[in-house]
Amino acid sequence: MSWTITEELIPALARGAAVLGTGGGGDPYIGALLAGQALQQYGNVEVVTLDEVPDDAVVVTVAMMGAPTVMVEKLPGLDEVVTPVKELSEHYGKPVTHIALAEVGGVNSTIPIAAAAALGLPLIDGDGMGRAFPELQMILPTLYGVEASPLAYADEKGNVGVIRAISNHWVERIARVAAVEMGCSIMISGFHMSGRTAGESLVKDSLSMCLRVGREISNAREQKIDPVEKTVTVLGGRLLFEGKVTDVERATTTGFARGRASIDGAAGTMTLQFQNEHLVAQIDGDTVATTPDLIMVLDHENGEPITTEGLRYGQRVRVIAAPADERWHAPEAIEMVGPRYFGYDLEPHRFDGSVRPGQVIA
Amino acid sequence: MSWTITEELIPALARGAAVLGTGGGGDPYIGALLAGQALQQYGNVEVVTLDEVPDDAVVVTVAMMGAPTVMVEKLPGLDEVVTPVKELSEHYGKPVTHIALAEVGGVNSTIPIAAAAALGLPLIDGDGMGRAFPELQMILPTLYGVEASPLAYADEKGNVGVIRAISNHWVERIARVAAVEMGCSIMISGFHMSGRTAGESLVKDSLSMCLRVGREISNAREQKIDPVEKTVTVLGGRLLFEGKVTDVERATTTGFARGRASIDGAAGTMTLQFQNEHLVAQIDGDTVATTPDLIMVLDHENGEPITTEGLRYGQRVRVIAAPADERWHAPEAIEMVGPRYFGYDLEPHRFDGSVRPGQVIA
Numbered sequence: 001m002s003w004t005i006t007e008e009l010i011p012a013l014a015r016g017a018a019v020l021g022t023g024g025g026g027d028p029y030i031g032a033l034l035a036g037q038a039l040q041q042y043g044n045v046e047v048v049t050l051d052e053v054p055d056d057a058v059v060v061t062v063a064m065m066g067a068p069t070v071m072v073e074k075l076p077g078l079d080e081v082v083t084p085v086k087e088l089s090e091h092y093g094k095p096v097t098h099i100a101l102a103e104v105g106g107v108n109s110t111i112p113i114a115a116a117a118a119l120g121l122p123l124i125d126g127d128g129m130g131r132a133f134p135e136l137q138m139i140l141p142t143l144y145g146v147e148a149s150p151l152a153y154a155d156e157k158g159n160v161g162v163i164r165a166i167s168n169h170w171v172e173r174i175a176r177v178a179a180v181e182m183g184c185s186i187m188i189s190g191f192h193m194s195g196r197t198a199g200e201s202l203v204k205d206s207l208s209m210c211l212r213v214g215r216e217i218s219n220a221r222e223q224k225i226d227p228v229e230k231t232v233t234v235l236g237g238r239l240l241f242e243g244k245v246t247d248v249e250r251a252t253t254t255g256f257a258r259g260r261a262s263i264d265g266a267a268g269t270m271t272l273q274f275q276n277e278h279l280v281a282q283i284d285g286d287t288v289a290t291t292p293d294l295i296m297v298l299d300h301e302n303g304e305p306i307t308t309e310g311l312r313y314g315q316r317v318r319v320i321a322a323p324a325d326e327r328w329h330a331p332e333a334i335e336m337v338g339p340r341y342f343g344y345d346l347e348p349h350r351f352d353g354s355v356r357p358g359q360v361i362a
Numbered sequence: 363m364s365w366t367i368t369e370e371l372i373p374a375l376a377r378g379a380a381v382l383g384t385g386g387g388g389d390p391y392i393g394a395l396l397a398g399q400a401l402q403q404y405g406n407v408e409v410v411t412l413d414e415v416p417d418d419a420v421v422v423t424v425a426m427m428g429a430p431t432v433m434v435e436k437l438p439g440l441d442e443v444v445t446p447v448k449e450l451s452e453h454y455g456k457p458v459t460h461i462a463l464a465e466v467g468g469v470n471s472t473i474p475i476a477a478a479a480a481l482g483l484p485l486i487d488g489d490g491m492g493r494a495f496p497e498l499q500m501i502l503p504t505l506y507g508v509e510a511s512p513l514a515y516a517d518e519k520g521n522v523g524v525i526r527a528i529s530n531h532w533v534e535r536i537a538r539v540a541a542v543e544m545g546c547s548i549m550i551s552g553f554h555m556s557g558r559t560a561g562e563s564l565v566k567d568s569l570s571m572c573l574r575v576g577r578e579i580s581n582a583r584e585q586k587i588d589p590v591e592k593t594v595t596v597l598g599g600r601l602l603f604e605g606k607v608t609d610v611e612r613a614t615t616t617g618f619a620r621g622r623a624s625i626d627g628a629a630g631t632m633t634l635q636f637q638n639e640h641l642v643a644q645i646d647g648d649t650v651a652t653t654p655d656l657i658m659v660l661d662h663e664n665g666e667p668i669t670t671e672g673l674r675y676g677q678r679v680r681v682i683a684a685p686a687d688e689r690w691h692a693p694e695a696i697e698m699v700g701p702r703y704f705g706y707d708l709e710p711h712r713f714d715g716s717v718r719p720g721q722v723i724a
Contacts, residue, residue: 157528163521174521177540
């Protein structure tokens with residue numbers, strides 16, 4: 001059933017998006033600012049479920065591409081957000097009818113809200129990943145043969161481009177170097193698809209899930225319930241580890257924020273490896289979670305999601321995991337987003353549902 | 363008066379283009395191969411003088427962008443050459459009527475011949491520089507307000523893109539990183555202009571000049587006349603130096619072939635600094651020629667032009683200079699292509715016509 005995004009919902013949405021962003025997706029409050037501004041200026045956004053999208057709808061994704069570490073200092077404007085969508089409408093000679101989220105993490109949950117508001121278009125309650133991933137082609141529609149091309153991009157200076165490449169991976173490569181050159185963050189729109197294909201390929205209800213996670217964290221705090229345990233339950237996940245951040249290495253290279261963090265706790269030392277998003281979690285060398293499953297770091301007490309760029313020495317955190325959309329575990333999906341793609345010589349670890357949510361393993 | 367490019371003219375054109383390429387523009391014989399192939403397949407190309415281009419003609423430039431050192435190993439195909447022009451025709455909704463040379467150097471003199479043949483369009487006897495320069499915005503039309511945008515590009519794999527940027531320098535920046543990512547050479551088309559603007563902004567008769575230089579070198583050899591002196595006379599230039607190449611440093615970085623060469627001779631040691639093209643010539647530290655004037659290295663005996671990537675230890679060479687189109691010496695032009703732009707802390711050296719052609723200075 002369709003629902004409406006009002007300004008009051010933005011903080012909870014942004015918080016939930018930061019959880020599902022698995023450490024990536026940038027500072028959720030920047031995206032929230034932009035979405036809030038767009039709602040004030042253009043009014044509320046109608047959200048439609050995937051079932052409600054007509055088969056012949058013209059759907060495109062809207063997202064920020066670049067290193068989230070840079071976006072903290074470079075707030076995008078609404079012009080920059082809507083320009084790529086307008087480019088695609090012109091390119092096809094027929095208007096885009098629905099905006100979809102490419103990923104459900106961080107700013108890329110809230111920027112499409114801003115785009116939908118400014119364009120006066122409905123937003124789809126769903127996304128292409130059910131989480132966040134660092135590269136553009138890492139989206140379930142790729143597995144359904146949806147082309148990222150033509151991909152339109154824009155920066156805050158007024159530079160605009162369109163890429164039509166031979167594969168979604170080539171779109172990623174060309175757009176990525178453009179993003180780096182243009183100041184490490186650009187707005188993009190692409191993955192043009194019919195409503196029917198959107199219905200098949202996107203992850204259902206993920207915007208609702210963001211809102212639910214964000215609200216449950218607030219409610220738990222008010223009710224003096226443990227917000228981390230609550231989040232684990234909502235996501236059908238489990239607690240992996242708790243401890244104190246003792247080390248963070250981070251570098252912004254080739255448009256990504258790459259690094260690793262160490263967390264010391266009673267159960268040993270957890271090492272987290274990330275490339276925008278958390279990709280591998282190990283305890284004393286034993287792998288306990290990997291991409292494509294979701295690895296999230298939350299503040300120990302208040303359950304606030306901590307992005308990879310927000311990790312600091314001395315933070316008390318809990319690390320939780322949740323299962324990815326089942327389609328991410330297909331062999332061709334693992335090839336695209338499994339640990340080996342990111343350079344870790346590891347088999348993908350399969351989320352173990354037999355462990356009770358909240359139970360500390362190892 | 364219009365004339366026709368037949369396959370027999372290609373070798374002389376390519377040789378002359380290599381001279382005017384001032385060390386850059388890539389291996390002229392690769393461009394010649396491509397042009398020859400296109401003429402065989404599609405027939406001869408009509409060349410029209412700038413005076414003959416109708417005011418309302420739709421003119422675009424065609425060129426290769428990238429490091430010429432790479433092109434030696436990656437021969438472009440005709441599809442790659444014509445795709446960007448077709449993209450622009452579609453973009454404007456009206457067909458391109460004339461092809462122009464962005465620069466007169468190396469492959470960028472012969473690739474537009476291939477494009478004109480394959481597209482069945484007339485080629486303009488003129489170019490945007492009267493020489494070769496390493497960056498896309500370094501073209502006289504920029505000084506006349508002609509926008510490089512939209513710039514279309516294509517690679518040999520089938521990747522295509524269009525850039526619309528806020529300045530020609532931004533087009534250069536975004537296209538350059540795309541070129542590097544796509545394998546260090548792409549075909550581009552842009553600088554869409556009317557026939558009238560082409561007439562005002564392009565350098566006249568430069569394709570004829572290529573042909574003349576190339577022919578004079580062959581004729582001189584046949585007639586046992588010094589081909590280097592002949593070239594100097596045709597270009598209204600002068601001999602700067604003669605000697606033996608003793609050192610060449612070269613690196614392909616950020617899409618350019620950068621480096622320096624040392625030449626030992628009776629008059630001292632000449633140092634040449636280049637970035638795709640020769641930009642500064644000094645004898646024992648005294649500057650004797652700089653960009654925007656033309657600095658060219660020719661084989662001592664047979665007058666064959668030597669590109670920066672063709673420079674080798676032990677070669678006996680003569681270095682000659684010739685004046686650039688006068689418009690390149692305007693202050694705003696010097697800002698764009700003067701020595702300081704390239705990082706050399708030097709005033710632009712003005713070509714000294716008082717020195718008799720062929721006279722060795724210093």
